[in-house]
Amino acid sequence: MSHGKTREDNNCLNCGHQVEERFCPLCGQENIESRHPFYYLFTHFFEDFTHYDGQFWGTLKNLLFKPGNLTNIYLEGKRQKFVPPVKLYIFVSFITFFMFALFPFNINFGDRKDTKDPDKLGLFDKATTSEVKKIIDSIKAKPILTKEDSISIKSMSVLTDPTQESIEEKLQMDKKIDVDINYGGYNTRKSYDSAAAKNPSVLDFIELPLAHKFFELKEKGVTKAEIIKNLTEKSFHNLPKALFIYLPLFAFFLWIFHNKKKWWYFDHGIFTLHYFSFLLLNILFVFLLAKLANLSNVGFITTLLYLTMCALLIYSIAYFFIAHRRVYHAHGLVSMIIGMMLFTINFLAFMFLIVGLGLVSFLMIH
Template sequence: MSHGKTREDKTCLNCGHQVEERYCPHCGQENVESRHPFYFLFTHFVEDFTHYDGQFWGTLKNLLLSPGKLTNIYLEGKRQKFVPPVKLYIFVSFVTFFMFALFPMVNIGSDNADKKNSKISFLDKMKSPETQKIFDSIKAQKNLTREDSIAMKNLSLLPDTATVENIQETLDMNKAIDNDFSFSGYKTRKSYDSAVAKNPSFWGFMLNPIAHKFYELKEKGVTKKELMKNMVEKSYHNLPKALFLYLPLFAFFLWIFHSKKKWWYFDHGIFTLHYFSFLLLIILFIFLLSKLTGLISFNVLNALLYLIICILAIYSIAYFYIAHYRVYHTHGIVSLMIGGILFFINFFAFMFLLTGLAIVSFLMLH
């Protein structure tokens, strides 16, 4: 409910009709003063979602605790009781990604002061004489077991000249992408282009831009830390767009598996908006709880938080099956089968989308 002051003039500023009470009977606009203090912008934004006679909180409650209820009510034509699906998704998306920006998901690198105050690192332990002797004794063996070979290879310890310092150097995030790094075995763009010209690949249209970007970053001396940081930032900025683009695809998969006469694509779109709004909220809750675990040193409380995170993750999966069953009114087993098929289809489709997002993010680096 708005707290704006009612105008003395009873002529509607929007359509010119006479306003007997607070709202215009012709267009519905509230007849309040049009000029407000600056803080009104923020209070009005909050009021839009929290002061519609409990509309927002009722929507939030039903969205989280009553799978499918909001979709059913909306498709029945009762569209004033709760926040509209599109408006709800935009608001939840805004809050979720605002919190991600406020509390970064990935903190790449750490200050020297933090390193000094932290416990002994894994690499410091590996540089101990005792550990180095173990590695040397393993390398000296003529016949290594399969497990030892894989472990030594992954740690880059197979060459005779390798030392523990090599591992630290390899993992050093401040190290630039130098000549030790290659793309498909080619260390320079010239050698790569020459090989591609002789033996063109079907995937060249996708691999060539990635390779050229790799060599471009290599020539600029970009460090691994800068590369990782920029990749995370670019992916984060592209993620809302990717999710928004995936909405119609998710609805399309629903449309394929249900009766075209009974269910319109619009109906699936409403279900999708409500489900994705729920998923964003669950992701936000899990994100905040995981951040909280890093701030609490009390083991029992941490264990409780991890338990809640696991419950939320399981609930997010079960939510879809419950909502699908309540909205589409299919038989329990049929709903479970369709839900399972849709889950796997959407999983692979979304993984494909995330891969594309990562490629686009990489190509946007500079």
């Protein structure tokens, strides 16, 4: 409820109806002063969303820790206690996109010019090096070292030796797309277009733009590292968009696998909105934890952050099965079988969508 000052007049400014208390009984508009201080523009949105009565925080608590509870309550007709599904999804999407824009997702392959400096290691190198060192120390702590132990220590020491060639160097990530690299056996756009004109294919609408982009990047002298970095960043930022596009299809698969008379497509849509709102928040949490892990120089904290990210990813999968059973009230085994089928189908379909967005992201590389 708003904290605005109540008007002295009892006529509704929206419909003109007589207002006995704070809200108009005809149109529902709050009978408060229409002119406010400037800061009201910034506080009104959050005030209206949270209602200051715990509606938003109660919704968030149920969404994160009580899978399926919000959907059950909404389908029972109790729709004033928590934030509506559509409004919740739009708000969570806004926050996610805002945070992505505020803290851009960067992929660092590591600056190997000074590999002795641990701060120069890439995003995943810190945690990996720390874990390998722990394993080596545990082997060395044995009273008697076998031949196999000695071989293991030597082989793993290579991974922690900063003077050794990195994975990025082995893959020649700093190498440009030169004349030795071709697309489909063709070194130039002209030769590729000539061959495509002679032998047209039904997939030309996909292959031609990809080939043209490849030759464009080749002419610009773009390195492998730059391509992977741009592709990863754009794909990650396109993930919330992919979820939004996939919303109706996810609900459609739910509709196929459940009783059509008992469950309407609308019901599946509500379940989908709540689950995807949870997924967006989960993606946001993983994103922020990855940022913190990249900034952390303490091995224990970095490892803990990565373990937390793994736990969140596992929870996002388990969340679906728990929510599905609680909402659709199926027998445990039946719910598990249907859940596995739905999860597999949706995973494959979503991966197909991700590949499509990956291709679009590749075409957007400059």
